[in-house]
Amino acid sequence: MTQDKPELLAPAGSREAFIAAVQAGADAVYLGGKAFGARHYAPNFQDEELAWAVRYAHLRDVKVYVTVNILVDDSEAISLVEYLRQLYMMGVDAIIVQDAGVIAIAQKAAPNFPLHASTQMTIYNLAGVEFLAKAGLERVVLAREVSLADIQYICRHSPVEIETFTHGALCICYSGQCLMSSMIGGRSGNRGRCAQPCRLPYQLVDRKGQPALDNDAAGEYLLSPKDLCTLELLPQFIQAGIASFKLEGRMKRAEYVSVVVDTYRQAIDRYFSGKEFVVSPHELKNLAQSFNRGFTTAYLLRKEGREMMSDRRPNNRGTYVGRISGYDATNRMATVKLEEPLGTGDIIECWVKVGGRVNITVSSMQLEGRPAAYAPAGSEVTIPVTGPVKISDRVFRTFDAKLTERARSFFSGDEIQPMGVTVTVQAEAGKPLEIIMEDEVGNQGRAATDFLAEPARKHPLTSEGIAKQVGRLGNTPFVLRELACHFQGELMVPVSEINEARRKAVEALEEARLTKFHRPALPPLPPSQFEPALKKTAAYQKKPLLIVNTDTPAKAKTAWENGADVVMFGGESFTHTDFRPEDYREAVCMARAFQRQIILSTPRITKEWQTHKVRQDISLFQELQPDAIAVSNLGTLELVRRLSTCPIHGDFPLNTYNSFAIDFYQSHGISSLTLSPELNFSQIEKIVGCGYPVELECLVHGYVPLMVSEHCVIGSHLGNLQGERCERPCCQKDFWLKDRMNELFPLATDQFCRMHVLNAKELSMLPHVGQFGRLGLGRIRIEAKKGSVAFVSKITSLYRQLLDQSNTVSQEEIQTAEHENITRGHYFRGVL
CATH class of the missing domain: 3.20.20.70 (Aldolase class I)
Incomplete structure (x- = not known):
């Protein structure tokens, strides 16, 4: 059975990230508009920027999905209606929703607007998918907790498209079910303002308030998961029939988006090329270098327990490059034995045994006594350091200058994969010169000069000259692939006229490419219909x-x-x-x-x-x-x-x-x-x-439940796990999580071995x-x-x-x- 190529869906929290996503090969991009999105603290897109983004993407046959994935107050309904209708007429391909109320509003405000169920709707079984299909949704984003086997089963029987996360940050709680940020500080994740309390330090304590874990055996960040990485599982994902591979990261920098999208694009294309599917160590290193808390496959293959968690560090850890092999405290110079290459401009971090981390920008380095801009793996380099380090301290690179330079090329340079166009230029004395520009799927743009071609006195039109002018397609998604010139005699048309006709032909071709995305106007809708009586x-x-x-x-x-x-x-x-x-x-x-x-x-x-x-x-x-x-x-x-x-x-x-x-x-x-x-x-x-x-x-x-999680802190640390079997220490005694403010959050475990974090108050x-x-x-x-x-x-x-x-x-x-x-x-x- 032939497999359809899945959509690669990329995040964008800024204009640069959006360009990076498209240029790196995304089939679709999801982003937040001016309101109603679950990433309130991302830059997001105002109306004009959003209209630009939709046009930019559609010209390149890339779809745009806008997140409307928060819970909405009744007082916001009329604003939401106006916003949804604006998105619909703008040509947004679908909206991603969490709130059942938003579904009801959208289906009334813009009846033909495709709706995708956000992972915030907490869907993890076929029955949930079938419910939403009957409710009129066209796609469901499954919860990150769903196993690969269940994904396969759901995809096989689903009446609608299935989307799954394939890379990026994980929530420890089922998405859409977390009240922790809300109850602790009033910043609701369901309203797009999560303060990420799961990334803060906690202690597991018993009834007497005594630590239940040895500090050497566990880190402080007991609720902080590693990042999801499924690059090596792509064949199984494709064979499962997943329609869309979603990359997380609307809060991430454009460079991150470039690297992650490019890596997954190449991997998907490699699978469909028929060649042996192999993921190179270099690809995994690039993903890790872009951002990682350590990588995990989460619940896809099994419950990983502690292996899924980044309990010693809740943020980017970079990639390991070597160890300190010498230190001159007087001159603040350290020698590093490299296991990976290092270059000037890189930023490294020494994980010192006492005092935390020492951050260093590698502004200069000595290799074998001489200044060097690059040092290979296996060599020893001497660099100035900003703080005391010790022999054998580990060194991690948190910023790779060379990788970053390449990543920036996706959003700061020319079109990465411009679309080829065939151009026909025809001219005859006494008539306008005409330019016909056609893309690879038959869309055409035509334009003619205002000037009527005249017999040439000195410099007649030539194919070479026309190619020079018509081929000037910078700042467009096109590149000249083929040119045909048909001149009736030796003719003259001013270069400025040719350039203007070329510009108009490009505009006409762009409009032809956008025609399929146009929507008929929506009928008027009185706002009073959305004012609860x-x-x-x-x-x-x-x-x-x-x-x-x-x-x-x-x-x-x-x-x-x-x-x-x-x-x-x-x-x-x-x-x-x-x-x-x-x-x-x-x-x-x-x-x-x-x-x-x-x-x-x-x-x-x-x-x-x-x-x-x-x-x-x-x-x-x-x-x-x-x-x-x-x-x-x-x-x-x-x-x-x-x-x-x-x-x-x-x-x-x-x-x-x-x-x-x-x-x-x-x-x-x-x-x-x-x-x-x-x-x-x-x-x-x-x-x-x-x-x-x-x-x-x-x-x-x-005690209101704040979180429900497939990950059990108690069992993963104290359950003497053998495979997925746990000795269930939760049955012997009660446990709490203690935060930095000494608040105690009761932990409850249910008959399914899920962990429930209850409110401290x-x-x-x-x-x-x-x-x-x-x-x-x-x-x-x-x-x-x-x-x-x-x-x-x-x-x-x-x-x-x-x-x-x-x-x-x-x-x-x-x-x-x-x-x-x-x-x-x-x-x-x-x-x-």
């Missing part, structure tokens, strides 16, 4: 139901005994055991005995290997007929819609941030939703005020519980999976009494329940 309804003027989320029958029973209206049960278990059918049956029986409601939950993450078990659970739930089945991802939503008639509750990992997302989920079968914990009271009031028939709830108490809205009722919210929820039975009893009882406006709850009881380590979440501050 505020209409308080009687259905929401009632006391909120109290919901408690639990993972054991004992906690569920205690919650009902202390006044819970609804118990959520199932999904992830933090008790190190899985849920059995009898556990679900017992919970439902208790609900009926208490005459209360029960929601049976499904796991937050359901990778392809889990879907068989999830299907079994859904079939069981259909038999048990709970009041609802809770889903946290689109794949499970798709499975529940197929296999059950029970009402469906959408949990907070669905990132319901605006009223348009509520509309979207309601139209796809959801009858109740937990709102995003990143919303503030003002936003919630506006959403609830729209009077949706969907029941809405908010989290009000508990316990969410508590005890003093403000009445506010939720005044907003008209239908439900409030306590997160109790990490809590004890005693915790469930105490906190549920307090909220019950406060909801009932009981006078028996004293301020002292509230203060005691809250302790000093609590947070009000985003209810009063919101996110950036």
Whole structure:
């Protein structure tokens, strides 16, 4: 079976990076516009720059995708509509989206605009892909946690294109599921402003606060992954049927984009050339030299544990070039025994045993006692250093002057691979000289001089002279390949006229090449269609139901005994055991005995290997007929819609941030939703005020999960891993991550060996519980999976009494329940 050549999709955070991507061989480029993108801190592209980029790319048959991959507030809807329609008319080939509300808005604002699901939508199984295909999306970017085997399976059965990341930075948390930056500092990754707390130092500590790891055995950066590099896996990726290979790096420099795109372009072309596919050490070194934290294949082949992590350094480590073999402290001169070549202009870093790093720009060096600009591997060079070093200190190159010079040629010089054109020039006395310029696929540009050709007196037109003028195609994507001249006699036309006709012919050819990208004008669309109508309804003027989320029958029973209206049960278990059918049956029986409601939950993450078990659970739930089945991802939503008639509750990992997302989920079968914990009271009031028939709830108490990860810090360091088998030290004791501010983040591991990083501060809205009722919210929820039975009893009882406006709850009881380590979440501050 012949394989289609996959699209090579490159990042661009600046104009130079964009040119580099196109010139280095990208088939498509993704970038952020003036707003609504997940890389707020990249330079990005303003309107004029974006229009230029689309034209520049389309002239070269390169596509442009614009990221609209953040959660959008209702107040931004009208601006978003205008922006999307502008992008559509500009000719942007597709937009990349995260927010279900943005999908709904885009399909109404620009119905034919191709939509690609961002990796922020957290799609990792075929059912999730099928859901989005039915919702009208044309491509899905899979989560980085998906294995190569699952990618192959999904591609084989997918009704839409599949895109995967092939190179660049990794998030330790499932993309789209991280609240860490948001909750710690208010900078939301879901709003494009991630502060990357995962790249900061942490200690793994036990209940007593004592370090659980030996400093020599582990670095400080326990949540910092290496960078993904799949160059050697390209044959498997191609054979899997992946439509688009995505390179990460919108925050990276243009030189990085040049090197990475060029390397992957050559590798893909090499595979399709029919020659033996071999990746050279030189290619891997170039990738590493451009930027690396160490390279990994992440979860593609197996769980790599510690091997996946860059726990000793969270930023660029450069490439190893040698060791210090001598040091003259008086003159600040060091001798380096080189294992790789070194040149002047390079920047190196000595990893000293005491004092961290010594950075040196190699402005000069001595080789065998003589000044040298280049030193080969195996030689010893002497260089001036900026700080004390020691014998045997390792030396890394963080900047390669020669590689950088070549990388810059992709965006600072002439067209790297200009398109050949055939030019026909014809002239006849008394008529304009005509230039016909045709590209390799038959597009034509025609232009003629204003001047009418005259019989020549001295210097008639010649093919050589015409070639000189017509061949001046600098600053265009074209190069003269063939010229045909047809002159009727010896003629004269001024050079300036020929040049002007050539310029117009180029413009006409460019317009001919762009014709296929033109779109018809969009019909007018009143902005009022995107202004949610505020209409308080009687259905929401009632006391909120109290919901408690639990993972054991004992906690569920205690919650009902202390006044819970609804118990959520199932999904992830933090008790190190899985849920059995009898556990679900017992919970439902208790609900009926208490005459209360029960929601049976499904796991937050359901990778392809889990879907068989999830299907079994859904079939069981259909038999048990709970009041609802809770889903946290689109794949499970798709499975529940197929296999059950029970009402469906959408949990907070669905990132319901605006009223348009509520509309979207309601139209796809959801009858109740937990709102995003990143919303503030003002936003919630506006959403609830729209009077949706969907029941809405908010989290009000508990340790909110900030991250969910396939990488387990505990197991990777203390699990005595043999292959993928772990001794599960998490079952013996509890662990926390301690940050630089001595905040302690509880770690929980579930039955699937995923790690959940919980907030260091316990969410508590005890003093403000009445506010939720005044907003008209239908439900409030306590997160109790990490809590004890005693915790469930105490906190549920307090909220019950406060909801009932009981006078028996004293301020002292509230203060005691809250302790000093609590947070009000985003209810009063919101996110950036």
